[in-house]
Amino acid sequence: MENRKIGEITIVKIPESVDNANAGAVETELVALIKGGVGKLACDLADNTYVSSAGLRAFMEAYNAIEEKGGKMAIFGLSEIVYEVFDITGFTDVFPIVADEQAALAALK
Amino acid sequence: MSNHNFSLVLINGITSALFAYIYFKYQFGKQQTPGHYSEIVLGRKLWFAIWYGVFAIYTAFIVTAAGASAVALGPLFVGTIAGWRYGLLTSVFGVVAIAAKAELDYYSGVQLLVSNYFPTAIAAVLAGFLGGLWHSRLNNKLPKIWCALVFCTAFILAIELPLVLLFSNAGAITLRGSWRYFADLILATSAGMVMMIVVIRNLLQEQKALIETGRMNGELSAVKAAQVLLAKKPAIDNSMVPNFDLVIGTVTAGKTGNAIFEHYFCADTRRLYFAVFTLSELSASATMAALVCKTLFRAKAKHTASLPDIISDLQYELKAVRAEVGHSCWFAGVIAVDSGELVDMAANNLFAAIFSDNGIDCRLINSSATKTVLRPGERLVVGSNSDSTTTDLSASETLLTIRFHSPEAMLTLAIDLTETARLESWLAKFAKQQAMSEKLTVAARLVLEELTVNIIKYGFPNGSSVQDKIEIRLRLEDVYLLITVADTGQAFNPLTDKIEAPRQKNTVGGWGIKLVQRFAEKVDYEHRDGKNVISMALNTKI
Numbered sequence: 001m002e003n004r005k006i007g008e009i010t011i012v013k014i015p016e017s018v019d020n021a022n023a024g025a026v027e028t029e030l031v032a033l034i035k036g037g038v039g040k041l042a043c044d045l046a047d048n049t050y051v052s053s054a055g056l057r058a059f060m061e062a063y064n065a066i067e068e069k070g071g072k073m074a075i076f077g078l079s080e081i082v083y084e085v086f087d088i089t090g091f092t093d094v095f096p097i098v099a100d101e102q103a104a105l106a107a108l109k
Numbered sequence: 110m111s112n113h114n115f116s117l118v119l120i121n122g123i124t125s126a127l128f129a130y131i132y133f134k135y136q137f138g139k140q141q142t143p144g145h146y147s148e149i150v151l152g153r154k155l156w157f158a159i160w161y162g163v164f165a166i167y168t169a170f171i172v173t174a175a176g177a178s179a180v181a182l183g184p185l186f187v188g189t190i191a192g193w194r195y196g197l198l199t200s201v202f203g204v205v206a207i208a209a210k211a212e213l214d215y216y217s218g219v220q221l222l223v224s225n226y227f228p229t230a231i232a233a234v235l236a237g238f239l240g241g242l243w244h245s246r247l248n249n250k251l252p253k254i255w256c257a258l259v260f261c262t263a264f265i266l267a268i269e270l271p272l273v274l275l276f277s278n279a280g281a282i283t284l285r286g287s288w289r290y291f292a293d294l295i296l297a298t299s300a301g302m303v304m305m306i307v308v309i310r311n312l313l314q315e316q317k318a319l320i321e322t323g324r325m326n327g328e329l330s331a332v333k334a335a336q337v338l339l340a341k342k343p344a345i346d347n348s349m350v351p352n353f354d355l356v357i358g359t360v361t362a363g364k365t366g367n368a369i370f371e372h373y374f375c376a377d378t379r380r381l382y383f384a385v386f387t388l389s390e391l392s393a394s395a396t397m398a399a400l401v402c403k404t405l406f407r408a409k410a411k412h413t414a415s416l417p418d419i420i421s422d423l424q425y426e427l428k429a430v431r432a433e434v435g436h437s438c439w440f441a442g443v444i445a446v447d448s449g450e451l452v453d454m455a456a457n458n459l460f461a462a463i464f465s466d467n468g469i470d471c472r473l474i475n476s477s478a479t480k481t482v483l484r485p486g487e488r489l490v491v492g493s494n495s496d497s498t499t500t501d502l503s504a505s506e507t508l509l510t511i512r513f514h515s516p517e518a519m520l521t522l523a524i525d526l527t528e529t530a531r532l533e534s535w536l537a538k539f540a541k542q543q544a545m546s547e548k549l550t551v552a553a554r555l556v557l558e559e560l561t562v563n564i565i566k567y568g569f570p571n572g573s574s575v576q577d578k579i580e581i582r583l584r585l586e587d588v589y590l591l592i593t594v595a596d597t598g599q600a601f602n603p604l605t606d607k608i609e610a611p612r613q614k615n616t617v618g619g620w621g622i623k624l625v626q627r628f629a630e631k632v633d634y635e636h637r638d639g640k641n642v643i644s645m646a647l648n649t650k651i
Contacts, residue, residue: 019529019533019554019558020526020529020558020562021527021529021530049547049551050551050554050555052554052555052558052559052562052621052624053559053562053620053621053624054558054562056620057620080548081548081551081552082551084627085555085624088623088624088627089620089623089624
């Protein structure tokens, strides 16, 4: 996954689909970034159209990892239906889920 | 008989024969149905009018005695063949000729009206009308011999004779001053009619022979195409209920039958291409095409219809129709029918009606170059006017392709997590074929992934065998996408039973089923025949 830094915030581009097949890889990569020192993580889902519960698990594990280190995490750019997936499962209460990159940067400051 | 009258008989006969020959040769050249033969192009009608006009002028000037009959005969013929308008047009030539003759005989315009030329002019005009009336009476069928002869005599008796009697003082030009030419008149007119009829009969026989040859050639080519087809018949993948592309080709004979089938049938194992081959004859095409569609739709209605079932249904139906219509047809994956213009309105209407009766909206593709998937919300327009006029029916090419994709699909997965990748591509294909919305597609993918992953992970705690499988069925209806997922794992109701998975902080326990319940408007579970069966209905307007 591509990532770039804006200040102390790292923005990671999430693939088009995060399902049972690649959720493990996404989780590993995110957790590796966090363990590698990223304290503020913004996940860019602008290209993403599909997240299943396996995908949710990847985000949850990433969140658990960053929380342990006292860091922060936000996600942005969700399609309508992917937002619903996060919403139904209560993720909207766990970490900020915002519209775009600007909002994510503001939430992580 | 005077020399003049003899020449009239001769000219009348030759002209009539020529007239009949050119007319029918031209018609047969177009290979149309008898029902179409009245469709003469305007130029030809004018040509006939002029031809007979010249004849009328000749007779009015040269053949003094029986001139009137000749003047009226032209409009009569043309009217019979082409309708009253053209009969009248022809009579104008005759009337002008008579007027010119009268002028030469030193009659003024007013005198002409009361002169002995007047009845002849009236006769010409009436003959044009009468011919037109007869034209519509014939209802586009060929006149029989007796009919023509009786008609010819009746014309003279019913029109010319009363006029002669009415203006008996002056006497019509027809019988100027004497009855002695009357027999000659009948002879001249009848001779023309007889010659015309002989020519028509010969031409009809010739056409019949041509049709027979064409039919046999066409049938032969269909048999050959079928042999190629059967030799190369690919195995049908039953993971999807078969989809059909109805390919309708215009193959007059020979070579392209094989090419079409090699190209279409052998190219794609997922689709069966039916072809209606159009041979040189006519009329059965609409029936045949309608039948094929009906059978396809019936097959679709039977959820379990297998390919052999459909083919046997079709064969049965075609046999019934063959018996009924008496046309030759042949089927073995190939359907060969004696048929003509598939784009004629009768066929179009039948197609449209059948598709619409079956609640199917689809699109016509009139070119062999493009094929389009039928989508819900699109109506069938088979051979609109512009289509039929731009289609060269004599060319050997695919006329139209109607792709019909079943709104049902089935997939079987082994108990292995890597199988879920297959699920995605299978669903994507179905969604594309059925033009499902993106949101519905995502929702369907979600519920399917959640359920299958659950089943694979937890449904077989004691391990699975090769017989174990997950069977997924989709069925797209108007309001709902119906999904069933059946598995052979241990009895487990995901809607009520809890998965005993190791729990940790912020874990995902039960999320999958939460998603299923959110995106499916209805979810039911039952344990049936040793299988867990989950049935869901997703609103298509999700």
